[in-house]
Amino acid sequence: MVRAIMIQGTGSNVGKSVLVAGLARAFTRRGLKVAPFKPQNMSNNAAVTENGGEIGRAQALQARAAKLPTHTDMNPILLKPETDTGAQIIVQGQRAGTMKAGDYRKDKSKLLGAALESFDRLCRDADLVLIEGAGSPAETNLRKGDIANMGFACATDVPVVLVGDIHRGGVIAQIVGTQAVLDKTDAQMIHGFAVNRFKGDVSLFDEGRDDIAARTGWPCLGVVPWFHDAWKLPAEDMMDIRSHTGGTCKVVVPQLERMANFDDLDPLSAEPGVSVEIIPAGRPLPGDANLVLLPGSKSTIGDLAYFRAQGWDVDLYAYVRRGGHVLGLCGGYQMLGKTISDPDGVDGRSGKVDGLNLLDVDTVMGGQKQVILRQAHALPNREPVDGYEIHMGHTEGQDCARAWLEIEGRPEGAASPNGRIMGSYLHGIFSSDAFRASFLSRLGVNSETAYEDGVEQTLDALADHLEQHMDLDLLFDLAKPPSIG
Template identity: 55%
Template structure:
């Protein structure tokens, strides 16, 4: 099990790389994350949902994702509440304080999933969440040491040297956690190192001396990781703009979901991809404004208006610019969004932005499905997925046609919307959208790009990590 000294230290990427590394050696490998908190979700073959990081790790293992790989998924809906997904299905909505008191009840579900994965695998690589040093959350923990001790899984602690303070982070973790938890940790890894690694020799040795844990390697900053989808929205706060002649602007909603929809544009040489943060205006030069998915449509529609983005969109449309809404963004572009059952919060109906002739009613049931189809206008193919609550009725021809003959989305002029995530991964679909903006696509399949990045990541880890020691540690699992 890889646990981190904090969030965003690179656990998800390291697990994905190790999954591919050992899969390339002919082993049957499975990823596992007991509890994940993310609004970036993926669809499993049986119609459940798990964190997208575990779906990526399943791809690294060359196996289809299953709900057992992430038995508990927390999808924040507000600053104090979240939707709880257990074994791929919605269990309900809980306030953060209420979940903290009840999370221990889910340990049984977590251990059931882990046991099923172990039965069919040579190796299970587990990812922790946050940090075991968050001792205020230790009671009833199922994400880190609570799981590790219950399942008898040895731990490797990961520290991120790029953010600074890695010596204190690792040694400090040893100081604050209970001795029984510290005994589960069998070594540490340093991640995201830049420069001459020999300059860190003394620091590396000092961590080992002060913590009593052996070092298992120093992982450099690996360029290939940039091609992999990020799990946490925190990366958007530090994401640099790409360079290109045509600007695509994505609004950073407060509950933005599945923002990896736009990863393919990062690699397009003709595109400048910009995530517009709260408080900033949409770039006037944008050719396409995207309203992305969100976990809370009504709340984020109010958030969008509070930023003045509705005014920016209106000016953009008057100038002949393109607008695309995906999932919650699609719902916002319609005439109204109703929540008669209080699915997202108060019972209310709000006016949409009014660009598309669609009405949405939020419902407690959820559509979770993989989809394949073509664009109605040009026949460009796609393969993606839907994860959304609510039903939308459109008084216009559909934008997309699924393989079963049903339609999705609609468009009016240069404004369009649909429910499909992953729309731009397919080269033909992405090329069609970029063609409308006057840009030639690189024509690369996003899936193939990610797969190649996983192989490059695995090769780098094989070079810089003591994989023999890792396997010796894994064999001590009970």
């Protein structure tokens, strides 16, 4: 019979996603069929599933750790922020519209049914379902109608393990304070705790660990030391992305306000010969870049205005005049063109804006949203490329005659006459070793990195790490058959 357990955190970004990925690989190696699940996620870094929908990138990594195909049931509710107060709502993989934050808080309990339906299906074909919470259950102002943390745990009668992040400081208060603010019913759902991201000799925290256990009555499942190779795994959200120092080839990435699908950067960060430099607001784009990469965006027109507000357009034009290379992916590709038209306001407000005019193409937003895995070939040498499309809009113009990818016999992308400015809708292209090696060779980098093998090795190392520092036998014993159906 299937068992389930939920990993909740004392706050956002305490390492829940990475822990669940490691647990998924560890229990899979023990011979169990493990399924990851997150009832509600908020991220613009989405993954395209094998059944043709969207889920959070973290759940895609967890599925990989569990050696399962990705499926929309693994993350039935995905919120993709478009503005400070509104987000696109993805329900069981498909776009269901846009909602203001205040309206969502009023109506989110209506989405519990979709989450339970997906959870029920996952449970039918698994030995263990690892559920990841979102944010913190201590946000008592969000408890009414909650579907992400205790609301879901109570609805399914799934026990919870609470994770605190000692690297932030105050982990005793994080965990004990969470118990203090929860109502009695919610507090009783928690059956244990763990402390994550400890640096140094873990025995130095023995007294702190015991103090938490004494104050809460919960057993400790482990004090987990910092996992230094976590950066090698795909990042889930913008809080996780950071510059990575490697070799002399510098790839510069402006940190757009609504940056999306930035997993394109992960294989580049894994290259010993490449340094990836994320440029935050208020800093100019460095003039010594070997490549400026404009990433995807959840709000292309809004992020184009943000790009200009930082003065990055001036920096980019100067860089191009000096012979620099520029690559735009998805939203970044759209920005490189002459114009972006949005007659129906699918990207925000309706209207038409000037692009950066570095590619002779024009984009019209609208139409059916493309959410699909793709197999392509790079031109002219036909290196195989696996990737995905996740966008709205269509781009065409003179520079599309210099397409540098081919998908199922049709040309994809555009390039300037000198080949230094390139754009495409295809995400994930740098995960393909042969293409990445060919692309980087033009920038003077010799690549021999096997990126996907590296991710697998890191997941195995993470599982080893958790086997050593967590009581996985106790974790499995705490899991129980959920209330479903």
